[in-house]
Amino acid sequence: MRAVVIESAGGRVGVEERPVPAAPPGGVVVRVLATGLCRSDWHAWAGHDTDVTFPHVPGHELAGEVAEVGDGVGGWAVGDRVTAPFVSGCGRCAWCRRGEAQVCPDQQQPGFTYPGSFAEYVVIHAAALNLVRVPVGVSMPAAASLGCRFATAYRGLVARAGLQEGEWLAVVGAGGVGLSAVMIGRALGARTVVVDRHQEALDAALAHGARHAVLATPDLTPSDLAERLHELTDGGAHVAVDAVGDEATAAASILALRRRGRHVQVGLLPPVDGHPRIPMDRVIGWELDLLGSHGMAAADYPELMALVAAGRVRPQDLVERTIGLAEAAVVLPTFDSARLGGITIIDPTR
Known part of the structure; x- marks a missing residue:
């Protein structure tokens, strides 16, 4: 698969070929159809996040289709339209059991603690806890925008x-x-x-x-x-x-x-x-x-998703531009100083 790769903190960013990840037990692989470019991704590039190990694939706001289902995952099938919070709770701790996965002490974050969604495929761990179904009437860019900005x-x-x-x-x-x-x-x-x-x-x-x-x-x-x-x-x-x-x-x-x-x-x-x-x-x-405020657990998405489906909140109206992976690699290092009036969406299929 093609993926945006940061070589080192504050270093070169390019598009490389990487192996398609395999679905872990309890998790899924998502084919990424839209992913947001966020200031937090710039922080990862700049080396401000201690969880990031280089070389690194950024990206944490995502939406797409389930491409592979791991062992032990029920209720999800290949082709399902999904999004996920940028915080993936472990599903086992007291915080996750209370529906507060956004502060899970054993959390994982695509684009920070493991390879993210500036790629054609990304892994979502603990799918039963962290996957969110996207209604047919909600577009992929709109769903991707929820993952960090709108949910937070x-x-x-x-x-x-x-x-x-x-x-x-x-x-x-x-x-x-x-x-x-x-x-x-x-x-x-x-x-x-x-x-x-x-x-x-x-x-x-x-x-x-x-x-x-x-x-x-x-x-x-x-x-x-x-x-x-x-x-x-x-x-x-x-x-x-x-x-x-x-x-x-x-x-x-x-x-x-x-x-x-x-x-x-x-x-x-x-x-x-x-x-x-x-x-x-x-x-x-x-x-x-x-x-x-550190994001929002998947359990709390239905109320926000209902506002989007009803048209009361329209994240798609904030999408200012859609770019491919190659352009994302160019834009990322300068994103902190970008003069934008909206959201940048990356389409890895371009």
């Missing part, structure tokens, strides 16, 4: 922050996760304001339901941005999301909250230059909640 945003806003109708939602960063949060916020009846450094991304956010957009110019500090957000949200957001993963964006998100507000950290904050400084004085004085 949905669980962060609903299960973690408890976003309510009529509340103000501040989203810092209008990339894939940020735009997903905007679309989900609209579906939940929230009022959303978005911050980004690129006007194209802000235009996309406004088109998909944001009420206000704030351009983060280089001269604006996190405090400056927060002051503007407080003006637009009548005293601060009830819920704020850092969808970038940077010390400044996390600070802006926290400072944008009103008293007793809820901050959701979705963007990765790898300690590249030491652990980030957070305005904890504000957290304490205003009794803010700091919440992490």
Whole structure:
């Protein structure tokens, strides 16, 4: 099979021929028909994730068809349309038994702990726990987009922050996760304001339901941005999301909250230059909640998938471009600085 391969941290990326993987006991092999290019994949290329061993095949947002079923797998057959969370729980631990596979201590992640979906085929372990059936009316790009961006945003806003109708939602960063949060916020009846450094991304956010957009110019500090957000949200957001993963964006998100507000950290904050400084004085004085959101277990997908099938959430509308594996190898190292207003989907069959 053809696969995108990263030779070393921050190193060359190319397309190579690799053996098609075999289905492990309890798992399946999926023929990849769509896979998303995400900022987390750039972090893997840059060497920020300690779980990655090089050479490495990235990719963790995927959808496709079951190509092979391993021993001990029931309920799934070759040809089934499927997607999966980017976290594959072990299926044995107490967390998995409680339906919280996204924090499984023995989790595996395609594109991080083992070869991922920037390839024609990928393995999904513990299929009974981690596979999600894709309805016929949901496209492969839409299903792939759920695996990280939409699932993480949905669980962060609903299960973690408890976003309510009529509340103000501040989203810092209008990339894939940020735009997903905007679309989900609209579906939940929230009022959303978005911050980004690129006007194209802000235009996309406004088109998909944001009420206000704030351009983060280089001269604006996190405090400056927060002051503007407080003006637009009548005293601060009830819920704020850092969808970038940077010390400044996390600070802006926290400072944008009103008293007793809820901050959701979705963007990765790898300690590249030491652990980030957070305005904890504000957290304490205003009794803010700091919440992490690490994807969503397959058991929690039906509610989100129902919103997609009903057209209330339309991830396909965020797909800005579809590229093949060769172009993905070129784009990946520069993805952190890309000026995009939507999601990039890779079609390995191209």
